[in-house]
Amino acid sequence: MNNPDVKQQVRTFYDQVGWKTIGEGVYQNARYEDLRPVSREYIHRCHLRVNRFLRNSGDLLLDAGSGPVQYPEYLTYSEKYTHRVCLDISMLALKEARNRIGDHGLYVVADVANLPFKPNTFDGLVSLHTLHHLPLADQKKTYMEFLRVMKPDSSAVVVNGWTDSPLMRTARPFILFMERLGKLISGQHEEDKETVLKSACFGVEPPHKEPTGTFIKKFNPEWLKTEIAPLAKYEIFCWRSVNVRYLRAIVHAALGGKLYLKLLYRLEEWFPKFYGEKGQYPLIVLHK
Numbered sequence: 001m002n003n004p005d006v007k008q009q010v011r012t013f014y015d016q017v018g019w020k021t022i023g024e025g026v027y028q029n030a031r032y033e034d035l036r037p038v039s040r041e042y043i044h045r046c047h048l049r050v051n052r053f054l055r056n057s058g059d060l061l062l063d064a065g066s067g068p069v070q071y072p073e074y075l076t077y078s079e080k081y082t083h084r085v086c087l088d089i090s091m092l093a094l095k096e097a098r099n100r101i102g103d104h105g106l107y108v109v110a111d112v113a114n115l116p117f118k119p120n121t122f123d124g125l126v127s128l129h130t131l132h133h134l135p136l137a138d139q140k141k142t143y144m145e146f147l148r149v150m151k152p153d154s155s156a157v158v159v160n161g162w163t164d165s166p167l168m169r170t171a172r173p174f175i176l177f178m179e180r181l182g183k184l185i186s187g188q189h190e191e192d193k194e195t196v197l198k199s200a201c202f203g204v205e206p207p208h209k210e211p212t213g214t215f216i217k218k219f220n221p222e223w224l225k226t227e228i229a230p231l232a233k234y235e236i237f238c239w240r241s242v243n244v245r246y247l248r249a250i251v252h253a254a255l256g257g258k259l260y261l262k263l264l265y266r267l268e269e270w271f272p273k274f275y276g277e278k279g280q281y282p283l284i285v286l287h288k
């Protein structure tokens with residue numbers, strides 16, 4: 001698929017599926033998030049990590065691939081700025097964003113890889129879970145575009161998952177075991193009991209059904225080192241070390257899930273660079 005086709009497909013997906021509401025303020029897209037009470041505090045605190053790397057005040061904050069600014073924590077990123085510029089290729093995303101933040105926002109339909117702004121415009125920049133919707137060459141271009149539009153001495157925060165996280169890879173057999181056990185206990189998938197037992201007992205991997213979505217291309221820390229390090233200064237911290245599949249399979253209130261997540265959060269705070277590189281979601285700070 002060539003670039004315009006990819007972007008058109010992504011736009012159509014978000015306009016027609018991703019940003020359609022399935023409940024009060026809840027989007028289809030939320031099926032990629034763990035919204036259970038047991039994980040709420042951990043997820044809330046991970047979202048707030050972004051604030052640490054942004055300037056305390058300023059005129060304009062760019063939210064590149066803003067979506068509808070869907071979580072309350074996202075509002076805090078631009079609290080100390082006069083305006084938040086929400087940029088997205090999905091019209092629906094921007095309409096929803098306007099419903100949320102009204103006049104605090106300025107709304108621009110554009111491609112993150114071709115920003116329609118002058119150099120040195122923004123005091124701060126965030127981009128969450130967006131770059132993976134672009135082909136790799138465009139992701140590199142987007143990093144350069146971010147640098148171009150940032151003011152000198154400012155920072156951008158980019159959050160995206162790695163292609164392959166060593167921590168999640170190591171946890172995989174345990175995730176599979178817990179998933180199959182959960183299904184066995186709840187009586188779901190009666191027809192599947194033999195596979196469940198094989199999986200639980202012998203580690204035979206059953207087919208996993210990912211939710212169908214749209215174009216995704218992720219990278220690993222090596223790609224950043226070869227493609228971005230020669231052109232820009234960046235640091236990797238931890239946004240969240242575990243993915244939603246891990247949370248849903250392993251973290252349960254009845255099994256001390258809240259306490260476990262408190263401990264995990266502490267570990268991520270003590271070793272942010274380790275969990276940033278080895279965990280699922282890095283928080284990449286780009287310096288100008």
Ligand SMILES: C[S@@+](CC[C@H](N)C(=O)[O-])C[C@H]1O[C@@H](n2cnc3c(N)ncnc32)[C@H](O)[C@@H]1O
Nearest residue numbers: 014065066067088089090111112128129130133
């Ligand atoms: C997974 S959502 C994330 C939205 C929001 N940042 C969040 O974390 O909730 C990805 C968003 O990026 C937008 N997007 C994807 N490709 C884009 C591009 N090339 N230019 C601008 N926005 C894009 C999509 O329309 C969608 O709203």
